[in-house]
Amino acid sequence: xxxxxxxxxxxxxxxxxxxxxxxxxxxxxxxxxxxxxxxxxxxxxxxxxxxxxxxxxxxxxxxxxxxxxxxxxxxxxxxxxxxxxxxxxxxxxxxxxxxxxxxxxxxxxxxxxxxxxxxxxxxxxx
Numbered sequence: 001x002x003x004x005x006x007x008x009x010x011x012x013x014x015x016x017x018x019x020x021x022x023x024x025x026x027x028x029x030x031x032x033x034x035x036x037x038x039x040x041x042x043x044x045x046x047x048x049x050x051x052x053x054x055x056x057x058x059x060x061x062x063x064x065x066x067x068x069x070x071x072x073x074x075x076x077x078x079x080x081x082x083x084x085x086x087x088x089x090x091x092x093x094x095x096x097x098x099x100x101x102x103x104x105x106x107x108x109x110x111x112x113x114x115x116x117x118x119x120x121x122x123x124x125x126x
Contacts, residue, residue: 002058003114008125010101011081011094018057018082025052043085051089054106055080060114063093063104077118078102080109096121 007015024039025047033041040046047053055061059080078093084103091109093102096118 003119004122006126008094008099010099011079014081014092014094014101015057021082021085039085045085045087048089051106052083052085054083054089055091055109055111057082060112060118061091061093062110062112063095063102064108076102077115077121079122096125099125 021039024042025037027033027035027037031038037047057080061078061080062075063078065074065076077096079096081092081094081101084090084092088105090103090105093104093109094100095102
């Protein structure tokens with residue numbers, strides 16, 4: 001599904017974190033509760049589909065930094081890593097400019113297609 005063959009180590013760690021969240025987000029048929037998911041039992045947070053499952057792992061997006069009223073570029077290209085487990089429904093992003101993990105709200109992102117420049121930057125980061 002991803003347009004490249006390998007991922008940076010930090011992205012792989014967050015991929016596993018996202019998979020574990022998805023596994024524990026739904027009610028298990030043979031679990032201890034027939035109506036509560038393991039995530040809901042442990043974290044006491046009910047996950048909302050519209051907030052917490054907005055993007056898939058590996059989607060390309062532009063996220064926006066705060067404005068400091070200069071001519072500095074405000075949009076940052078990033079790869080979606082999955083939902084952050086907070087009540088507001090934020091998203092974890094892997095910045096293609098710095099290689100750091102960014103946490104953004106749904107209002108601060110725009111989903112885009114992978115460009116050649118972004119793919120080249122991802123290959124460079126490996």
